[in-house]
Amino acid sequence: AQKITQTQPGMFVQEKEAVTLDCTYDTSDPSYGLFWYKQPSSGEMIFLIYQGSYDQQNATEGRYSLNFQKARKSANLVISASQLGDSAMYFCAMRGTLDMRFGAGTRLTVKP
Amino acid sequence: DVKVTQSSRYLVKRTGEKVFLECVQDMDHENMFWYRQDPGLGLRLIYFSYDVKMKEKGDIPEGYSVSREKKERFSLILESASTNQTSMYLCASSLEFLGSSYNEQFFGPGTRLTVL
Numbered sequence: 321a322q323k324i325t326q327t328q329p330g331m332f333v334q335e336k337e338a339v340t341l342d343c344t345y346d347t348s349d350p351s352y353g354l355f356w357y358k359q360p361s362s363g364e365m366i367f368l369i370y371q372g373s374y375d376q377q378n379a380t381e382g383r384y385s386l387n388f389q390k391a392r393k394s395a396n397l398v399i400s401a402s403q404l405g406d407s408a409m410y411f412c413a414m415r416g417t418l419d420m421r422f423g424a425g426t427r428l429t430v431k432p
Numbered sequence: 433d434v435k436v437t438q439s440s441r442y443l444v445k446r447t448g449e450k451v452f453l454e455c456v457q458d459m460d461h462e463n464m465f466w467y468r469q470d471p472g473l474g475l476r477l478i479y480f481s482y483d484v485k486m487k488e489k490g491d492i493p494e495g496y497s498v499s500r501e502k503k504e505r506f507s508l509i510l511e512s513a514s515t516n517q518t519s520m521y522l523c524a525s526s527l528e529f530l531g532s533s534y535n536e537q538f539f540g541p542g543t544r545l546t547v548l
């Protein structure tokens with residue numbers, strides 16, 4: 321069965337600094353996709369970034385980048401130049417053949 | 433603008449009641465999902481469906497059932513609600529997953545269910 325692990329329940333970062341949120345996964349599917357979502361206090365799930373298992377390069381979207389290490393089965397999210405509005409829950413997710421599963425999440429707090 | 437809607441934002445039910453949570457998407461997506469979200473546990477997959485009348489169990493299907501009679505609608509049913517089913521329920525939809533294709537899930541706003 322697929323499994324997603326986020327080992328950091330909470331993280332703090334100073335405004336304007338970079339932060340890395342960890343995510344490891346386990347799957348037997350040869351083809352899969354990895355996602356990161358942000359959930360602010362308002363509750364909506366906001367898609368941030370995607371990495372396909374066959375993609376050669378790490379995905380980037382603005383201030384977000386995904387550090388994909390396939391052999392280590394890790395897909396860490398890097399947020400550069402943190403802003404106060406980045407304070408939220410962050411979920412890593414993996415898409416297999418049919419389903420999609422999420423990790424437990426990391427609560428990021430950006431300090432002014 | 434793509435949209436996933438859920439029938440209620442807040443719902444209060446009594447133990448033993450039959451509860452229906454409705455989800456509708458207007459994007460002609462093949463796949464639909466039901467999750468429950470609890471603090472410290474993230475989103476846990478209850479059931480998903482990859483086609484009309486098709487359903488697959490997720491990680492925590494006990495106490496739940498689902499129905500998908502039309503492509504745009506996916507219903508979650510609590511046959512006899514219990515207090516441990518008090519949670520936030522999130523519905524999502526996505527296009528069919530082909531290999532490593534990019535197709536994110538789109539989420540509804542969630543239903544916060546309280547069972548007394």
